[in-house]
Amino acid sequence: MIGQDVRMFDTDESYRGRKTKVCECCGQPSERTWCMVRRNGQPYAVYFAACYDHRGEVRETWVDVVFGTWGDGADYGDHVTFGCRFGPVSNSDLPAATAVDAAAVASDGPLYGHKLSREEALAHPRIADFWQVFDFVLETDPLVHEHHYGHHPQLR
Numbered sequence: 001m002i003g004q005d006v007r008m009f010d011t012d013e014s015y016r017g018r019k020t021k022v023c024e025c026c027g028q029p030s031e032r033t034w035c036m037v038r039r040n041g042q043p044y045a046v047y048f049a050a051c052y053d054h055r056g057e058v059r060e061t062w063v064d065v066v067f068g069t070w071g072d073g074a075d076y077g078d079h080v081t082f083g084c085r086f087g088p089v090s091n092s093d094l095p096a097a098t099a100v101d102a103a104a105v106a107s108d109g110p111l112y113g114h115k116l117s118r119e120e121a122l123a124h125p126r127i128a129d130f131w132q133v134f135d136f137v138l139e140t141d142p143l144v145h146e147h148h149y150g151h152h153p154q155l156r
Helices: 118-123 127-140 142-149
Strands: 009-022 029-039 042-054 058-067 080-087 096-100
Touching (some): 029 142, 058 127
Antiparallel strands (some): 009 029, 042 058, 058 080
């Protein structure tokens, strides 16, 4: 993480899940994962990541991060969801993350709270928090990291 201490975040593995689905656009399998992110040991956000390898031509991951109150009795009223796509972009040989409409393919429900549009996300006061969590996911999530870099993360 650029400018961040990765030890500030960790994951609560009791929330981790993984599922394989079929991509609707190309028919290839896609891998999905989700987990709770803790900040300084406290529940902070939940992320959902979907990794695609469209016929071996485009390797990308779509990530949604939900911020809000967590724990027993949480009503999700303060939840807000950001989204991004990580993968090839024009004018670059390297993949990049770009903000997108959040949880666009997820069903509506209280967990996601307010799903931010790209424009809303870029103007939101928690945009920096979102990018910090995204960087943490890219660096440490075994599925996401291996999908893009070909090996499991080397955690310090």
